[in-house]
Amino acid sequence: MWAIGLPVCSYTPVAIQALFLMRSFYVFVFCLLGFCRVDAQGVRLSGKVVNHAQRPLSGVIITLSGTAATGITDTQGDFSFTGLPAGDYELVTALPGYRQHHVSVKIKTADVYLNIRLSPLRRQLQEVVVADNHVQERKATAPLNTEIVTPDFIQRHLGGSLMKTLERLPGIKTIGIGSGQSKPLIRGLGFNRVVVLDKGVKHEGQQWGADHGLELDQFAAGDIELIKGAASFMYGSDAIGGAIDVKPPPPPPLHTFGGSVDLIGKTNNNLYGTSFRLYGRKQHWFFDTRFTYQNYGDYRVPTDTVYVYDYAVNLHHRQLRNTAGRETGLHLNTGYLGEKFRSVFYVSNTFSKSGFFANAHGLEPRRVDEALHDASSRDIQLPSQQVNHFKLINRSSYVWNHHQLEMELGYQRNFRQEFSHYVNHGYMPPVYPDTMKIPHDLEREFDKQVYSANFRDRITTGKHVITLGINGEYQHNIINGWTFLVPAFDQKTAGAFGYDQYQLNEHVLLFGAVRYDYGQLQLFRYSDWFPSKTSSGEQQYLVRAADLNRTFHSLVWSAGMNYNREKFNLKANAGKSFRMPIAKELGANGVNYHYFSYERGDPGLSPEQSYQADLSVGWTEKKWSVQLSPFYNYFPNYIYLNPTADHDYYYGAGNQVFQYAQSSVMRYGGEVQLKYRFSEKFRTEWLGEYLYARQLSGDKKGYTLPFSPPASALINLTWTPATGKLFRDTYWSVDYRITAHQHHIVPPEKKTPGYQVVNMQAGTKVHLSRQPVLVSLQVQNLFNTRYLNHTSFYRLIELPEAGRNIILSIKVPFFFQRDSQPGVAPGSN
Amino acid sequence: MKRITTSTLAALTILLFGQCGKDKNESVDTTYPEINITAADAFPKQCSVIKRGETIVFRAQLSDNVQLGSVSVDIHHNFDHHTHSTEVENCNLEPVKTPQSPFLMIKSFPIPAGLKTYQTAIEIPVPANVDAGDYHFMIRLTDKEGWQTIKGLSIKII
Numbered sequence: 006m007w008a009i010g011l012p013v014c015s016y017t018p019v020a021i022q023a024l025f026l027m028r029s030f031y032v033f034v035f036c037l038l039g040f041c042r043v044d045a046q047g048v049r050l051s052g053k054v055v056n057h058a059q060r061p062l063s064g065v066i067i068t069l070s071g072t073a074a075t076g077i078t079d080t081q082g083d084f085s086f087t088g089l090p091a092g093d094y095e096l097v098t099a100l101p102g103y104r105q106h107h108v109s110v111k112i113k114t115a116d117v118y119l120n121i122r123l124s125p126l127r128r129q130l131q132e133v134v135v136a137d138n139h140v141q142e143r144k145a146t147a148p149l150n151t152e153i154v155t156p157d158f159i160q161r162h163l164g165g166s167l168m169k170t171l172e173r174l175p176g177i178k179t180i181g182i183g184s185g186q187s188k189p190l191i192r193g194l195g196f197n198r199v200v201v202l203d204k205g206v207k208h209e210g211q212q213w214g215a216d217h218g219l220e221l222d223q224f225a226a227g228d229i230e231l232i233k234g235a236a237s238f239m240y241g242s243d244a245i246g247g248a249i250d251v252k253p254p255p256p257p258p259l260h261t262f263g264g265s266v267d268l269i270g271k272t273n274n275n276l277y278g279t280s281f282r283l284y285g286r287k288q289h290w291f292f293d294t295r296f297t298y299q300n301y302g303d304y305r306v307p308t309d310t311v312y313v314y315d316y317a318v319n320l321h322h323r324q325l326r327n328t329a330g331r332e333t334g335l336h337l338n339t340g341y342l343g344e345k346f347r348s349v350f351y352v353s354n355t356f357s358k359s360g361f362f363a364n365a366h367g368l369e370p371r372r373v374d375e376a377l378h379d380a381s382s383r384d385i386q387l388p389s390q391q392v393n394h395f396k397l398i399n400r401s402s403y404v405w406n407h408h409q410l411e412m413e414l415g416y417q418r419n420f421r422q423e424f425s426h427y428v429n430h431g432y433m434p435p436v437y438p439d440t441m442k443i444p445h446d447l448e449r450e451f452d453k454q455v456y457s458a459n460f461r462d463r464i465t466t467g468k469h470v471i472t473l474g475i476n477g478e479y480q481h482n483i484i485n486g487w488t489f490l491v492p493a494f495d496q497k498t499a500g501a502f503g504y505d506q507y508q509l510n511e512h513v514l515l516f517g518a519v520r521y522d523y524g525q526l527q528l529f530r531y532s533d534w535f536p537s538k539t540s541s542g543e544q545q546y547l548v549r550a551a552d553l554n555r556t557f558h559s560l561v562w563s564a565g566m567n568y569n570r571e572k573f574n575l576k577a578n579a580g581k582s583f584r585m586p587i588a589k590e591l592g593a594n595g596v597n598y599h600y601f602s603y604e605r606g607d608p609g610l611s612p613e614q615s616y617q618a619d620l621s622v623g624w625t626e627k628k629w630s631v632q633l634s635p636f637y638n639y640f641p642n643y644i645y646l647n648p649t650a651d652h653d654y655y656y657g658a659g660n661q662v663f664q665y666a667q668s669s670v671m672r673y674g675g676e677v678q679l680k681y682r683f684s685e686k687f688r689t690e691w692l693g694e695y696l697y698a699r700q701l702s703g704d705k706k707g708y709t710l711p712f713s714p715p716a717s718a719l720i721n722l723t724w725t726p727a728t729g730k731l732f733r734d735t736y737w738s739v740d741y742r743i744t745a746h747q748h749h750i751v752p753p754e755k756k757t758p759g760y761q762v763v764n765m766q767a768g769t770k771v772h773l774s775r776q777p778v779l780v781s782l783q784v785q786n787l788f789n790t791r792y793l794n795h796t797s798f799y800r801l802i803e804l805p806e807a808g809r810n811i812i813l814s815i816k817v818p819f820f821f822q823r824d825s826q827p828g829v830a831p832g833s834n
Numbered sequence: 835m836k837r838i839t840t841s842t843l844a845a846l847t848i849l850l851f852g853q854c855g856k857d858k859n860e861s862v863d864t865t866y867p868e869i870n871i872t873a874a875d876a877f878p879k880q881c882s883v884i885k886r887g888e889t890i891v892f893r894a895q896l897s898d899n900v901q902l903g904s905v906s907v908d909i910h911h912n913f914d915h916h917t918h919s920t921e922v923e924n925c926n927l928e929p930v931k932t933p934q935s936p937f938l939m940i941k942s943f944p945i946p947a948g949l950k951t952y953q954t955a956i957e958i959p960v961p962a963n964v965d966a967g968d969y970h971f972m973i974r975l976t977d978k979e980g981w982q983t984i985k986g987l988s989i990k991i992i
Contacts, residue, residue, distance in 0.1 A: 314920030314984070370918040370986070428916045431940065435911060435933035538940075601974060601984055648980035650903025652942035659906040659940040661974060661982045704980075707862040750864055752980040 048112050051085035052119030054078050054098060062100060062123060063342075064255065066139060070095040072508045074465050075146070079344040079404075080259065080288065087407045088466045098123060099139055143230070148506070148516040148565050149578055150621050150634050152177075152231040156254070159223055160781050161738075161766050163269070163814055167223035167251070173740070175676035175692040176233050176634075178714040182798040183328045184274045184304040184807060185359055186218025190796060191233055192636065192674060193696045193713050194246025197587050202240065202250045204351050204398050206415035209455040209480065212243075213491070213589050215798050216367075220355045220394035220419065222334030224267055224280035224297050227254040233676075234636055235582030235617040238518040238563040241476055241500045245584040245615050253351060256342055257286040257293060263820035269299070273785075273810035274329070275382070276301035285822075289341050297334035302382040303360075304328050307791040307808040313370040314802070321379040325804065329383050330359030340400075348401035354393065361388040365802050366425060367599020387446060388425040394418070409463040419453040427487065430598040431658025432537040441534070443487050450485035472504040482588070484531075489595040490604070492531045492550035494588040498524040514567040516578070521560050524585045524612075528553040528592040540655060547656060549594045557612045559583040565619075576621040586610040590644050590665045596658050602753075603657030604646065607665045615640050628682045635675035643670040645711065647704050648752040668703030670710060672696065690721040697749075708751040712796050715747035715757065728769065733777065735769040747795045755801060760792035779816040786810060867898035867977040869985045878971050881925035883990045887962035896975055897951040903976035904944050905954065911936035912968045912988065919970065919988040927968050927988075937964035937991060966992050 054065045061082025068075045069086060072094070078084045091112050096119070098106040103123040110117055140153045152174050164170040165184045172179050180195055181187030191199050201208040201219060211217045230250040237244045257263070267280035278299030285292055303324035310317050311325075320326070333356045340349030363373045366388050378386060398415040425448040427437040437445045461474035480496040502520035509515055530552050536544035563580030593606035616639045623632040644667050651662040674696035682688040694717055698710040723738040746759040765784040770777035789809040793800055871879050877893045884890055896902055913931045937960060945952050971987040 313918070314986075315922050316918055316920060317922065364918075370920060372915045372918040426914075426916055428914070429910070431908075432938070435913075435936050435938075601982065648976075648982065650976045650978045650980055652904050652906035652974060652976065654906065654940050654942045659908045659942055659972075659974065661906075661976055661980070748864070753982060756864065 048089050048091065048114065049085060049087045049116040050089055050094070050096075050110060050112065050119070051083065051116070052121055054082045054084065054100075054121045054123060056103075057122065057124055059122075062103070063259070064100065065103075065123070066099040066142065068097050068099070068142065070097065070511065072468050074470065074508075075142075076465075080342060081344055083344065086465065090467055099142060101139070140228075145567065145569055145574065146506075146514065147230075147232075148518075148563070148567070148576075149236060150233045150576065150619055150636075152233070154229040154231070156227065159226065159229075160779060160814060160816065161768060161783070163223070163781070163783065163812055164785075166218055167221045167226060167229075168219055170223060171229065171231065171249070173719070174231065175678060175694045175719070177231060178796050180215050180712060180796050180798060181794075182216045182218070183325075183330065183359055183361070184276075184301060185299075185330045185332065185357065186216070188212065188215075188217065188219050189249055190712060190714060191231070191247035191249075192638075193672065193698060193710065195712065197243050198246035198584060200236070200240045200244040200248040202248060203396070204251070204253045205400050205411075205413040205459065206396075206398050206417070206457050207240065207243075207478065208251075209417060209453060209478075210392075210394060210419045211421055211451050211453070213587055216361070216390070217392070217421065218357070220357070220392060221251060222280075222295075222297050222332075222336070222353070222355055225254070225295050225334060225336050225353070227252040233634070234578070234619045235563070235580055235615050235638070237522075237561050237582035237584070237615075238502060238504070238520045238580060241520070241522055242498060242524060242559070242583060242585045242612075245582040245613060253338060253349075254293065256291050256338075256349070257284040258823075259286060259288060260822065261286055261820065262822040263818065265816055265818040267297075267814060267816050269812070269814045271301070271810055271812045273807050274301040274304040278332075280334075286342075289343055291339065291342060293336075293338040295334065295336040297332070297336075299332040300383070301331075302329045305808050306805045307786075307789045308805055311364075311802075311804055313365045316370055318364045319375075321375070322382070323808070324382050325362050326373065326375075326378045327360035327363035327386050327389070329385050330357060331385075332357040345404045346401070347403075348399065351396070351398040351400070354395045356391075356393045358385060358391040359389065360385040361390065362799065362804065363388070365799075365804075367597070368601060368801055369599045388423070388448070390421065390423045392419065392421040394420075407465045409465075411459075411461040411463065413457070413459040415455070415457040417453075417455045417457075419451070419455075421449075421451045422447060423449040423486070428598075431596055431660075433487075433535050437487070441487070443485060443534075445487075447486045448488050449490065451491075452483045452485070454481045455479070468508040470506040472506075473502070474504075475499070475501045487534065488598070489531055489533070489549050490593065490597060491589045492592045493529040494592070495527045495529075496525070496588070498522065498585070512568055512570055514569070516563070516565045516567075518563045518580075519560070520562070522558070522583070522585075524557040524559075526553075526555045526557075526585065526588065526591065528588055537655065537658070549656075550592045551608075553592060553608050555586075555591065555608070557585045559585075559612055559614075572625050574621075574623045574625075576619070578617075578619040580617055582615045582617065584613040584615075584644075586612065586644060593665065594656060596656075596660050598658075598660075600753075601660055602648070602663045603653050603660040604663045605656075605665065610644055610665065610667060611642055613640065613642055613644050613667075630678075630680045632678040633675065634677070636673060638672040640670040640672075642667040643700070643710070645700075645705075649704070666703055668705065669701040670698060671701055672698040672710070686725055686727070688723050688725075690723070691718065692721075693718040700751075705751055709749040711751055711754060713747065713749060714796055715745045715759065717742060717744040719743075731772055732769045733772055736767065738766040740764040740766070744792075753801065754795075755803075757793050757795040757800065760790060762790050762792065763787040776818040776820060778818075779814075781812075781814045783812040783814075784809065785812065863900045863977070863979045863981075865899045865977075866981045866983045867896065867902060867975050869973050869975050869983055870895040870897065871985070871987075878987055878989050880919065880921040880923045880987050881989070882971075882987070883992055884960055884969075885992055886960055886964060886966065889957050889959040892954055892956040892958055894954050894973065895951065896945070896954065898977040900950070901947070901978040902945045902949050902952055903978050903980070904942055905952075905976075906942040906972075906974040907939070907956070907958070908970075908972040908974070909937060909939045909958070909989075910970055910972075911938075911965065912970050913965070915968075917970065917986070920984060920986040921988070925968075925988040925990070928990075931967065933967075934965050935963065936967075937961065937969065960991060964991065966990075 065078040096108045178190040179187035232248040262285040264283035269278040280297040336353045396417045403410045464471045500522040504518040531550040565578030568575040593604040621634040647666045677693045679691040728735040768781035973985040
């Protein structure tokens with residue numbers, strides 16, 4: 006459907022071509038890194054940036070055209086570039102709320118010092134033109150296909166979770182359960198194939214599970230960078246499908262003390278919530294705290310009856326029984342921001358508790374006490390899940406000559422519990438023994454503790470920006486509960502990388518990177534707590550997982566170029582990525598009764614490898630712009646859970662055998678974005694995405710991969726009327742999403758019909774005082790359309806997606822003390 | 835550098851304009867196998883009653899569009915009413931009770947290779963000393979590609 010379907014050959018010559026390309030790029034990368042001689046002979050260009058009141062401006066992004074160099078002003082407004090060869094340069098400043106400033110600089114042999122005064126944007130005249138261009142800048146210099154989302158976007162498109170909010174972007178989908186839990190799919194790859202970074206440290210939860218969400222508070226997020234495509238060279242194993250980098254909000258402006266209150270309400274699941282922020286900063290020291298609370302009831306679907314297999318389940322008030330939940334988030338960021346040295350501590354704790362749809366646990370139909378469940382739509386009965394995620398992160402940086410040293414240290418603990426009534430399956434005893442230490446309703450428990458450390462040195466020298474770094478992580482995982490899925494394990498990983506960005510000329514920026522990783526995974530023995538009947542009729546406590554020790558090595562690389570002309574831009578990138586097998590893939594040996602499956606790991610799996618070629622071509626005119634981003638991806642050994650034809654009655658209690666296996670896989674697809682501005686007030690945007698995946702070998706040769714999102718397009722129309730002085734930045738916007746059917750399926754999936762959904766957004770900034778109050782209104786699924794989402798957890802039992810949902814959110818900033826400079830409220834830019 | 839440019843261009847051309855015939859994915863099997871218990875002699879059916887001490891014969895018509903895989907039978911108690919059958923009809927359940935020595939039988943049966951239809955005739959002896967009450971009779975059928983169809987029948991053992 007649409008113009009997004011890129012016709013591509015699906016036979017092996019493409020793969021051969023791709024491999025050939027990889028080899029060429031290997032040579033290229035080494036050449037690039039090889040001739041990076043550090044040239045300390047050049048000239049120094051430095052200066053100071055101040056505002057109209059002569060106060061120094063910090064956080065100003067300074068770029069030098071013709072080089073790869075970018076810098077940021079410190080708290081004194083000072084910046085400097087060293088090692089510049091003689092030549093003509095243009096220096097450009099960028100700071101939200103201020104006009105962009107261009108200075109031409111001629112560098113010969115002497116050092117140059119500049120005094121730059123920035124004038125604030127006159128907001129009345131500049132309403133439509135968004136002053137902030139850090140997003141464009143970052144996109145132009147990022148090596149991979151990158152989308153950047155600001156807190157404004159989150160406010161406008163607020164979904165049930167942070168990942169759900171991001172789903173509007175082309176190429177991003179989610180695998181979700183209920184109204185509050187979802188995890189990201191980037192171009193069809195998810196789970197452990199996408200890395201989520203939170204404040205520079207890899208977020209580690211239970212990524213492998215489809216019924217688990219991601220423990221992030223969307224109110225506490227700053228800018229979010231989404232990298233579509235293999236990014237292992239930057240983030241290590243798991244970034245094979247892409248990365249989502251959730252940045253903290255920028256520190257508060259100098260000499261301020263203030264905060265904000267967010268109020269949120271949703272009609273579909275009767276959610277109410279608030280997020281309260283309080284921050285303050287002197288010169289160097291700051292604090293930033295936040296408390297978020299959300300409470301929601303069962304969500305509603307546009308139908309009175311759902312069919313779990315052939316059994317009709319009547320829904321009370323069209324509510325999915327027992328899908329209510331609560332969430333809290335506590336955050337404290339504090340630290341020192343000096344001229345050269347910065348060190349910030351981030352402490353956070355997120356907690357959530359939510360129910361699973363009571364009439365089915367997994368795919369298994371359940372009989373329920375309807376009177377008990379329907380008495381309240383807000384209570385959480387069994388089955389349910391509860392997760393607490395604690396994080397302590399320190400981020401420090403030090404600027405020394407042309408070195409920028411950065412460090413992140415992190416500790417996190419993810420504690421997840423799943424509760425259900427004890428139901429004996431297979432050979433479990435009919436009555437739960439009272440001698441058991443495990444609570445009778447604790448079905449599963451995962452307790453993960455993670456220690457992480459990253460060190461980087463960013464060296465700016467001449468036309469090169471070289472980043473050298475190392476990462477390390479140690480994980481300790483223990484399990485509990487009366488069912489078994491994944492054994493307890495310890496995991497150690499370490500990686501070292503080098504990355505060079507080289508400004509070839511005014512238009513061409515080249516990238517090259519290599520990375521080496523080492524990983525060790527140690528799985529611990531698990532045996533059943535109940536005996537099973539063997540083929541000889543004996544009773545035996547089955548050993549589900551044996552002790553296992555595996556080590557992995559990997560060398561990956563990436564190379565690419567950016568070509569930027571005034572109207573034309575091109576980004577090309579190719580690379581190799583990898584992923585270490587996870588504990589579940591190596592050590593699973595248990596029955597997932599809720600899926601009628603017996604999952605069997607393979608202790609001999611090799612690390613997954615991926616070769617990817619990416620392209621992004623764009624053209625920008627005054628009134629319109631177009632961007633096309635195709636990709637091609639080849640996996641020689643993709644790891645997947647293969648449903649076989651066999652049943653196993655010994656280890657599998659009569660269930661179908663799902664065996665972890667590896668096969669070669671090719672995938673291609675892309676996204677297209679078209680923007681057109683009819684007038685100052687009207688604009689339209691067309692987003693499209695397409696993905697095709699095919700297994701080229703193995704038992705499922707010819708089939709696609711699980712959770713392949715169907716093609717879809719989004720047509721947006723936005724009206725930004727001039728509404729006077731009191732109401733500013735007013736917008737009315739409508740999203741029309743057309744999703745094609747998905748007939749490319751693999752066992753145990755079902756074909757999903759296409760659907761069309763309309764969402765609406767409206768909002769304004771009310772200028773009652775100096776700080777505007779932000780009001781946003783959203784209507785999701787305007788026509789209360791009944792549809793199935795192919796990547797939803799509940800797809801297999803035919804549960805439709807949520808019906809109409811009206812979301813109102815209000816943000817009220819307040820100040821006790823503020824600087825005289827006309828800034829923008831931190832976090833709201 | 836020139837070689838890279840050429841390779842890149844070649845790859846791009848293939849990516850953008852390479853039209854190589856229709857999608858071959860359509861040829862893969864995406865059909866679930868079927869368990870048919872509508873025949874007059876099929877047993878058990880939803881709400882069937884089985885006597886303790888007798889041997890029943892599990893008779894069902896299994897079929898697939900390409901090739902059958904294997905079939906598995908699981909008989910377990912439903913005294914606690916926690917799980918539900920997959921069927922439309924609701925059998926009258928006895929009150930919830932605690933199991934003493936419930937009947938449990940799990941067995942998988944391979945189906946001879948290359949068959950599209952298969953008629954089961956599997957003898958299942960039900961011991962005389964098991965608890966009477968509500969039970970589930972679960973049939974799991976796969977085809978060669980790994981598609982699985984499940985039928986969960988509510989039965990009574992008296």
